[in-house]
Amino acid sequence: MHAIQVPPGAPASPLSPPAATAADGTPRQLAQQLAQAFAVTAAERDARGGTPKAERDALRASGLLALSIPLRYGGHGASWRETLDAVRTVGRADGSLGHVFGFHHLMLATVRLFGAPVQWEAWFEQTARHQWFWGNALNPLDERAVSREHGDWREFNGQKSFCSGALDSEMLIASARDADSGTLLIAAIPTGRSGISVAEDWDNIGQRQTDSGTVTFKKVRVEHHEILADPGPLSTPFACLRPLLAQLILTNIYLGISEGAFDDARHYTLHESRPWHAAKVERTDDDPYILGQYGEFWVGLESARVLADRAADRLDAAWQRGAALTEAQRGEVALAVATAKVCATETGLGICTRMFDVAGARATHGALRLDRHWRNLRTHTLHDPLAYKLRELGDWVLKQRYPTPGFYS
CATH class of the missing domain: 1.10.540.10 (Acyl-CoA dehydrogenase/oxidase, N-terminal domain)
Known part of the structure; x- marks a missing residue:
């Protein structure tokens, strides 16, 4: 394995977890x-x-x-x-x-x-x-990066925001609009190429170690063989699986954060919290209201897990079809993914907020930083509005119309 260098300005963690091989x-x-x-x-x-x-x-x-x-x-x-x-x-x-x-x-x-x-x-x-x-510098909604052709190569100039994982990556997926036609161009290029600058400017309330900041391109040379043009972005039903995988990755991140919040709340309830005096019980885990809330948490998590796994199975089946995948088959995956994402989002935001109801006032101690679960989930669930997922599902339920393929559907 080649040696990995810390990019300029990137702080190395003083804590080195044991490497699993x-x-x-x-x-x-x-x-x-x-x-x-x-x-x-x-x-x-x-x-x-x-x-x-x-x-x-x-x-x-x-x-x-x-x-x-x-x-x-x-x-x-x-x-x-x-x-x-x-x-x-x-x-x-x-x-x-x-x-x-x-x-x-x-x-x-x-x-x-x-x-x-x-x-x-x-x-x-x-x-x-x-x-x-591999890091991300695609972001199709940020159109500040443009590209011009120079014979057998292209030049990228401009910036991209929300570039998750770009810092400390070896490769980037980057996008730019053709300066003449406006066509979206997507390329795979080395992060260390001359003219690429990855800023350490990510300072949000949540997902604080994703380095989702800004990438700047200044006269970056991109070879034609690095442009992903065959078949190209969202050009076939199979290529249109990309946004569905993206949404399902988000779903599983949300679900993982929610499970982590649930585990932390459960540990605190069992080992640290004190029962409310009106409950007339000696232990918090005997409080019927606390038990009822954990029951609700569990139903939500189990529902989200089943829906996420079902969507993943449908994605795998569609992936195996490759170029033979039809628009209708792709549409069925889109519905499964949207359903799972809505459930994971709503369940997770509920748990990450209500976990303090079952853990108690002492769980808000600053050193615990248990609020990070809510901050992480709230930050990431704003990736694209949930209301539009619900609208797509409603359009299917009422009119039997599959979601229109795009970078977020």
Whole structure:
């Protein structure tokens, strides 16, 4: 494995979690081992913000960056359900790390869905061999980056916002609008290329270690063989699986954060909280109102888990169809994903807010930073408005119209 250098200005974590390696077990076991280590420092790192360098390097050393890459290219050959389960596991310990880990696999899927085999096969092999981390600089709603053609290469200039995982990555998925035609161009390029600057300017209330800040392109040379144009963005029903995978990754991150909040609340209720005097019980876990709320939490989580797994199974089936995938088959996946995302969002926001009702006033102690669960989920669920997912589902229920493919549907 090649040495990874800390980008200028990126603080290295003073806490180095023990690296889980491929020899330590199955991908699920590896994810669980990493999650246990990440959970120990999650509150401290949330307070600090910045780049989780040691934790990202632990993901590199584990081999899980090759989880979704087929076996013939050196990866684990995991299904999307298995990959999303790992994302959820990491997100349960730390929403930020689940975010950058999930988006890494989304970037790999992007080159597969939008690019030609001669492109993605080589990138898959190199990613598995060198444990590359992929970052995001696509953001189709931010159109400040433009591209101009110069013979056999193109030039990218401008900026992109919300570039999750770009800092401390080896490769970027970047987009720009053609200066003449306005066509959206998407490319896979090395993060360290001359003219690319990744700013350390992410300072939001939640997801504080996702480095979702700004990437600036100044006269960046992009070769034609780095442009993903065959078949290109959202050009076929199969290529249109990309936004559905993105939404399902978000769903599993939300679900992981919610499960982490539930686990923390349960631990505090059982071991730290004191019963309310009017309950007439000796232990908080005997309070009938507390028990009722945990019952509600459980129903919500179980519902979200079943819907997320069902959507992942449908995505896997659609993925196997490849170029033969029809618009209707893609539409069925879209409905399953939207349903799961709505459930995970509403359930999670409820749990991350009401967890203090069942844990008690002492759970608000600043050092615990239990509010990070709500801050992480509230920040990330604003990625795209939930109301539009509900509108799409309503359009299907009433008019039998599938969601129109786009970068958010």
